[in-house]
Amino acid sequence: MRKQLVESVAEINVVILTGKALETFQIFYTPNVVMQEIDNENIFGKGDSLLRQQEFFSNITSFNEAEVKSVSLAENRRVVKWFQHYKRKKWEERKFHQVGVQQRQRREMTHEKFYYGSSVYSPK
Template identity: 65%
Template sequence: MKNQLAENVAEINQAILAGRALEAFEKHYATNVVMQENDNEPTVGKLDNLHRQQEFFSNVTAFLGAEVKSVTLAENRSVVEWFLHYQHRQWGERKFHQVAVQQWENGQIIHEKFYYGT
């Protein structure tokens, strides 16, 4: 199971680095996924989260870099530390580290929370 988890996480990370984050979202996120940014209200359900993701990516005007800094795996949990650098239509240039904590069930993410400075 840990090998499959490692493969899934690596596939998501590679898709993000290749500019195919929405494709990875479609494949690896459960219908009832709950996603949350820091202490903001969580977004529940794949469709609402897809709309949120589409809105975000439609406002990225330049993708200036990304790097996976570390990955930690447990039985049904993964933690990925990212360095991200992009230009956003509303927020301007963003350069920061982010940690994504993902809970998995049946090969898909059912809960993901992002931690980053604001």
């Protein structure tokens, strides 16, 4: 079980790091997934979650960096700390750390919640 979880975590992180984050929905999410950012309302279902992610990525004008900083694994849960640096159409350039907490059933995610600060990068 642990070996499968480690392999699944590595697989999804590679897909994300190669710029194919939206493709993860087809492979790694259950139809009834629940997603949430910070304390915002839950988004229920793969369809609505995918629409929200498509909207997010369509507004990125430059994606400069993404790096997995750490991974913690438990039986049906994984926690991944990311560093991200990007610019969006309506926001300033952003550099920040994000933590994603995922509950899983086999290799698919049933619940995912993101925690992050509001760090904004201002070049000097």
